[in-house]
Amino acid sequence: MTLYVNLAELLGARIEQGLYRPGDRLPSVRALSLEHGVSLSTVQQAYRHLEDRGLATPRPKSGYFVPPGRDKPALPRISRTAQRPVEVSQWDQVLEQIGMQPNNDFIQLGRGRPDIDSPTLRPLLRSLSRLSRKQDLQTLTYGSIRGDQRLREQIARLLLDSGCQVTFEDIVITTGCHEALSAAIRAICAPGDIVAVDSPSFHGVMQALKGFGMKALELPTDPLTGISLDALELALEQWPIKAIQLTPNCNNPLGYIMPEANKRALLALAQRYDVAIIEDDVYGELAYNYPRPRSIKSYDEDGRVLLCSSFSKTLAPGLRVGWIAPGRYLDRVLHMKYMGTGTTAQLPQLALAEYIEGGHYEPHLRRMRMQYARGRDQMIDWVSRYFPAQTRVSRPLGSFMLWVEMPEGFDSQRLNRELAPYKIQIAPGSIFSAAGKYRNCLRMNYAAKPSAAIEAAVRQVGASVARLLEDNHARDTAMHTD
Amino acid sequence: MTLYVNLAELLGARIEQGLYRPGDRLPSVRALSLEHGVSLSTVQQAYRHLEDRGLATPRPKSGYFVPPGRDKPALPRISRTAQRPVEVSQWDQVLEQIGMQPNNDFIQLGRGRPDIDSPTLRPLLRSLSRLSRKQDLQTLTYGSIRGDQRLREQIARLLLDSGCQVTFEDIVITTGCHEALSAAIRAICAPGDIVAVDSPSFHGVMQALKGFGMKALELPTDPLTGISLDALELALEQWPIKAIQLTPNCNNPLGYIMPEANKRALLALAQRYDVAIIEDDVYGELAYNYPRPRSIKSYDEDGRVLLCSSFSKTLAPGLRVGWIAPGRYLDRVLHMKYMGTGTTAQLPQLALAEYIEGGHYEPHLRRMRMQYARGRDQMIDWVSRYFPAQTRVSRPLGSFMLWVEMPEGFDSQRLNRELAPYKIQIAPGSIFSAAGKYRNCLRMNYAAKPSAAIEAAVRQVGASVARLLEDNHARDTAMHTD
Numbered sequence: 001m002t003l004y005v006n007l008a009e010l011l012g013a014r015i016e017q018g019l020y021r022p023g024d025r026l027p028s029v030r031a032l033s034l035e036h037g038v039s040l041s042t043v044q045q046a047y048r049h050l051e052d053r054g055l056a057t058p059r060p061k062s063g064y065f066v067p068p069g070r071d072k073p074a075l076p077r078i079s080r081t082a083q084r085p086v087e088v089s090q091w092d093q094v095l096e097q098i099g100m101q102p103n104n105d106f107i108q109l110g111r112g113r114p115d116i117d118s119p120t121l122r123p124l125l126r127s128l129s130r131l132s133r134k135q136d137l138q139t140l141t142y143g144s145i146r147g148d149q150r151l152r153e154q155i156a157r158l159l160l161d162s163g164c165q166v167t168f169e170d171i172v173i174t175t176g177c178h179e180a181l182s183a184a185i186r187a188i189c190a191p192g193d194i195v196a197v198d199s200p201s202f203h204g205v206m207q208a209l210k211g212f213g214m215k216a217l218e219l220p221t222d223p224l225t226g227i228s229l230d231a232l233e234l235a236l237e238q239w240p241i242k243a244i245q246l247t248p249n250c251n252n253p254l255g256y257i258m259p260e261a262n263k264r265a266l267l268a269l270a271q272r273y274d275v276a277i278i279e280d281d282v283y284g285e286l287a288y289n290y291p292r293p294r295s296i297k298s299y300d301e302d303g304r305v306l307l308c309s310s311f312s313k314t315l316a317p318g319l320r321v322g323w324i325a326p327g328r329y330l331d332r333v334l335h336m337k338y339m340g341t342g343t344t345a346q347l348p349q350l351a352l353a354e355y356i357e358g359g360h361y362e363p364h365l366r367r368m369r370m371q372y373a374r375g376r377d378q379m380i381d382w383v384s385r386y387f388p389a390q391t392r393v394s395r396p397l398g399s400f401m402l403w404v405e406m407p408e409g410f411d412s413q414r415l416n417r418e419l420a421p422y423k424i425q426i427a428p429g430s431i432f433s434a435a436g437k438y439r440n441c442l443r444m445n446y447a448a449k450p451s452a453a454i455e456a457a458v459r460q461v462g463a464s465v466a467r468l469l470e471d472n473h474a475r476d477t478a479m480h481t482d
Numbered sequence: 483m484t485l486y487v488n489l490a491e492l493l494g495a496r497i498e499q500g501l502y503r504p505g506d507r508l509p510s511v512r513a514l515s516l517e518h519g520v521s522l523s524t525v526q527q528a529y530r531h532l533e534d535r536g537l538a539t540p541r542p543k544s545g546y547f548v549p550p551g552r553d554k555p556a557l558p559r560i561s562r563t564a565q566r567p568v569e570v571s572q573w574d575q576v577l578e579q580i581g582m583q584p585n586n587d588f589i590q591l592g593r594g595r596p597d598i599d600s601p602t603l604r605p606l607l608r609s610l611s612r613l614s615r616k617q618d619l620q621t622l623t624y625g626s627i628r629g630d631q632r633l634r635e636q637i638a639r640l641l642l643d644s645g646c647q648v649t650f651e652d653i654v655i656t657t658g659c660h661e662a663l664s665a666a667i668r669a670i671c672a673p674g675d676i677v678a679v680d681s682p683s684f685h686g687v688m689q690a691l692k693g694f695g696m697k698a699l700e701l702p703t704d705p706l707t708g709i710s711l712d713a714l715e716l717a718l719e720q721w722p723i724k725a726i727q728l729t730p731n732c733n734n735p736l737g738y739i740m741p742e743a744n745k746r747a748l749l750a751l752a753q754r755y756d757v758a759i760i761e762d763d764v765y766g767e768l769a770y771n772y773p774r775p776r777s778i779k780s781y782d783e784d785g786r787v788l789l790c791s792s793f794s795k796t797l798a799p800g801l802r803v804g805w806i807a808p809g810r811y812l813d814r815v816l817h818m819k820y821m822g823t824g825t826t827a828q829l830p831q832l833a834l835a836e837y838i839e840g841g842h843y844e845p846h847l848r849r850m851r852m853q854y855a856r857g858r859d860q861m862i863d864w865v866s867r868y869f870p871a872q873t874r875v876s877r878p879l880g881s882f883m884l885w886v887e888m889p890e891g892f893d894s895q896r897l898n899r900e901l902a903p904y905k906i907q908i909a910p911g912s913i914f915s916a917a918g919k920y921r922n923c924l925r926m927n928y929a930a931k932p933s934a935a936i937e938a939a940v941r942q943v944g945a946s947v948a949r950l951l952e953d954n955h956a957r958d959t960a961m962h963t964d
Contacts, residue, residue: 091817094820095627095816095817095820098624098626098627098820098824098825099626099627099628100626101625101626101631111623111624113623113624116617116618116619116622116623117617121617121622122617125614125615125616125617126615128614128615128829129611129612129614129615130611132607132610132611132614133607133608133610133611134607135598135599135603135604135607136598137598139800140598140603140798140799140800140801141593141595141598141798141799141800142580142593142595142799142800143583143800144580144581144582144583145577145580145581146581149583175657175802175823176823176824178822178823178824179822179823179824182821182822182823186693190673190695191672191673191695204820204821204824207817207820207821208821210817210821211668211817211818211820211821212821213672213673316622316623317622317623317624317825318621318622318623318624318625318827318828318829319622319827320657320823320824320825320826320827334577335573335577335689335692335693336693338576338577338580338686338689338693339664339686339689339690339692339693339694340660340661340664340822340823341657341658341660341661341664341802341822341823342580342658342660342661342686342802343580343799343802344802345800345801345802345827345830346800347610347800348827
C-alpha cells in the first residue's frame with residue numbers, strides 16, 4: 001500500500017472510532033507530516049483520499065474537518081453473555097445457510113464469501129489451469145500429510161508480516177481454515193471440555209464444539225476491542241477451561257481488531273492458567289491498514305497458540321486450502337488432520353505456491369483491502385439511509401462483513417423468511433452464538449463492488465426490518481390494551 | 483467390458499480360487515458356450531485371453547488345461563485377533579508412510595495409490611483445466627454442504643451397478659473417502675464406544691478410532707471370504723458394539739470379495755443387534771469381474787448402512803472427492819462433515835460430473851480393471867520367484883494391492899529400514915491392526931504397469947526379506963546354543 005493510502009486509512013480509522021467527531025478540525029497537514037515523517041504532499045494526497053470517501057471536508061484556509069453529514073448509526077452494544085458453559089444449538093439455521101447452491105439467483109448477503117471477480121486473481125487461475133492438465137504424481141496422487149513444502153515456505157514468509165517467526169516445518173496445510181480449527185479443537189479438547197469463545201463468534205467453531213460434545217463459554221465482547229479480559233480472567237478462575245478460541249483480527253462478525261496490549265494480556269492469562277489459544281487469523285491480511293495487525297501467535301513463547309488461517313477470504317474459498325501453525329501441538333494436530341481427511345489436495349497448493357512466488361499475492365491483497373474499505377463505507381451509508389433509526393452497526397477495520405443490531409425482540413430468522421420471496425438472504429445473528437443469542441442481529445456481506453442491485457437488496461432488507469419492528473410494536477401495544 | 487473378457491475373468495477367478503487345479507482339464511468350448519449363452523468364438527477368444535495371462539494352455543484336440551507351472555504361494559492364514567476392544571496404536575508408523583512427498587525418488591510400493599498414467603484420464607484433466615480458468619461463483623466459492631447436485635446424480639446412477647437404489651438426495655460429497663469414513667464414525671459413535679472391524683484393516687479407520695477415543699474390536703478375517711460371522715455374532719453378544727466397519731469388496735489389504743450370502747447374513751446380524759454398518763466401498767468398482775459385486779448397502783432396508791466411497795482409487799486420489807450415502811444418519815453426517823471441513827471444493831466436483839456425463843468413466847474402469855488383474859498375476863509371479871519359499875500371499879479379486887505374509891517373528895518395519903538405502907518402501911503390516919499385529923506381513927502395490935524397475939524393486943524386497951529371515955534364524959540358533 002502506498003504511504004498516502006496508509007495514512008488515510010489511519011486517519012479514517014480514528015474518525016470511525018470517534019476520536020474526531022463530526023465538525024471537528026482534523027490535524028494540519030504540517031502536523032501530520034511531522035508526526036508520520038512523510039512529505040507534505042503525501043499528507044495532502046491522504047486528505048484528498050479521505051475527501052473522496054466522504055470522511056473529510058476541506059474549508060478554505062482552515063484545513064480539513066470531519067463533515068457533519070448524517071450521524072453514523074450507533075455501535076452495537078457490548079454483548080451480554082450467560083458466562084457459563086452451554087451446549088451449542090442452531091444447527092438447523094446453519095444448515096439453511098450452507099445448504100444453498102452457490103449459483104442460485106439469491107443475493108446472498110448472508111454468506112462469508114469474498115469478491116472473486118478481481119483481475120488480480122487471474123494469474124492463479126492460469127496456474128490452476130496449466131497444472132490441471134499435467135498427468136503426474138505430484139498433481140494427481142496423495143501429497144504429504146504436512147502439505148506441499150513450497151507452499152508452506154511461502155506461508156511462513158507471509159506470516160512474518162503478522163510478526164510470526166515460524167518455518168515451513170511449523171506449518172501443516174489443511175482443507176480450509178475450517179479443518180484447521182476443527183483439528184485444533186480436537187487436538188486440545190476432549191468431549192465435555194469447556195472452550196472460552198468470543199461472542200458473537202464464527203458458527204463453524206460453534207458447530208464443531210457442538211459436534212464434538214464440548215461446551216462453549218461465551219464471553220462479553222466489545223465491538224471495538226474484542227473479548228473482555230476481565231470476564232475471561234473470572235471465567236478462567238471459575239471453570240476448568242481447556243482452550244480459548246477467538247478471532248482477534250478483523251473479527252467475524254464484529255470487524256474489530258483487538259488492541260495489541262489486549263493480545264499480550266490475553267496471552268499472559270493463558271500462560272498463567274495454562275490453557276491453549278486457538279487463534280483464527282483468516283481475516284488478518286484483510287485489515288484496511290497496513291502493516292497488518294500482529295497475531296497473538298507472534299507473542300507466543302511456549303507454543304501454546306495454534307494459529308489457523310486460509311486463503312478462503314483473501315483469494316477464494318473454493319480452493320479449500322488453509323493452514324495451521326500448531327506450536328507444541330504439532331503431532332496431535334497432524335494426527336487429527338489425518339483422521340479427518342487424509343492429505344490435502346495437491347493441485348491448488350501447487351498453484352498457490354506459484355502465485356505467491358510470482359509476486360501476485362501482495363498486489364491482490366492491496367486491491368482487495370481498498371475495495372473492502374470502500375465497501376464498508378458504502379454499506380454503512382446504505383444501512384443508515386434504509387434501516388430504521390434504532391439500528392446499530394459495527395465499524396469493521398478489515399474483512400467484508402457488517403454486524404447490524406436491531407432492538408431486542410427483533411427476529412432475524414423471521415426476517416430471512418420475509419426476504420425469501422425477494423430472493424435475498426442475510427445471516428441471522430443467532431447462528432453466531434452457542435446459546436442462540438443475537439436473534440435481534442444480522443450479518444451482511446459487502447465484499448462485492450457496490451451495485452444498484454445490492455443497494456436495492458439492502459433497501460429491501462431495511463424495509464422488511466422496519467415492517468417487522470412495526471409488527472412487534474403493534475403486537476406489544478395489543479397485548480397492553482388487552 | 484466385452485463378453486469374452488468377462489468370461490475370461492470368471493474362468494480366471496475359478497482357477498485362482500482352486501476350482502481347477504494345475505493339470506486339470508478346463509470346460510470345453512461348447513459347454514461354456516451353452517452355459518453362458520455366448521457364441522463359440524467368444525469362448526475361444528476368452529481362452530486365448532487366459533492363455534495370454536498364463537492361466538490356460540491349449541493341447542491339440544484335447545481342449546484347454548490349467549498349466550502345471552510353478553505352484554502358487556500359499557494363502558495367508560486366517561487372522562487370529564485378540565477379540566476384545568483395544569486402543570489403537572501405530573500412529574508413528576502411519577506418519578512415516580503418509581509424510582512422504584509424492585514426487586520423491588522412492589519406489590513407493592507401500593502407498594495405496596492407483597495408476598494415474600492411463601490416457602482414459604485425459605478428458606478429466608481437460609475438464610479440470612477448462613473449468614479452472616473460469617472466474618465464477620460456482621468454481622471459486624463455497625458450494626452447498628451436500629455437494630454438487632449434478633455429480634450426486636451421476637454417483638446415484640453409478641451406485642445402481644452395486645445394486646443400490648438411492649437418489650442424489652441420499653448422497654453427500656466429501657473430501658475423499660477418508661472424510662466419509664471419519665464423518666460416519668463420528669455420526670454413530672462417541673468416545674469410549676466399540677467398533678467391530680475386519681482385521682487386517684485400513685489404517686485410516688484405525689487411526690480415526692484412535693483419535694476419537696474409540697476402541698477397535700478386531701475380528702478374525704478369512705483371506706477369501708472376509709470377516710468371520712461367527713466371531714462377529716459372539717462379539718455382538720458380548721460387547722456393546724456401536725458399529726461394524728468393514729471393506730467387503732476388494733478388501734484393503736486382503737483383496738477378497740465377501741460372498742453375497744455373507745453380506746446378507748452380516749446385515750441380518752446388524753439388524754438383530756441394532757448396530758450400524760460403515761461400509762467402505764472405495765475399491766468396489768475395481769473388482770476384476772463384471773458386473774461388480776453388490777454392496778451390503780444394496781440389501782439395506784432400514785437405512786443402517788453408511789456407504790462410503792470416493793474416486794481416489796478409480797481415478798486419482800489428488801481430486802479428494804468422495805461421497806457417503808448415510809441412510810438414516812444423513813443429518814448427523816451432514817453436521818459432522820460441516821464440522822470437519824465445511825463444504826467440499828467445487829472445481830473437481832464439476833469436472834467429475836462432466837467426465838462421467840461424457841461417458842468417459844466406464845471405459846476407464848474397464849481398462850483399469852484389466853490392467854490391475856494383469857498386475858496381480860505379475861506381482862504374484864514375482865513374489866513366488868523372488869521371495870523365500872515360506873511366503874504366503876493373498877489372491878486379490880480386485881483393486882491393486884497384495885498382502886504378503888512371512889513366518890512369525892519377521893519384522894516388516896525393520897524390512898522398511900533395510901530397504902530405505904535402496905529407495906524402496908513397503909507398507910508394514912502392523913499399521914493395518916489396531917493392536918499392532920501383522921508385523922510379519924506387508925502390503926505391496928501393483929497398480930503401475932509392470933516394469934524392469936518394479937521387478938528389480940520386488941526382487942530386492944525378496945532378497946532383504948530372505949536376509950532378515952536368516953538373521954532371525956541365526957539369532958534363534960545362537961539363543962538355543964547359548
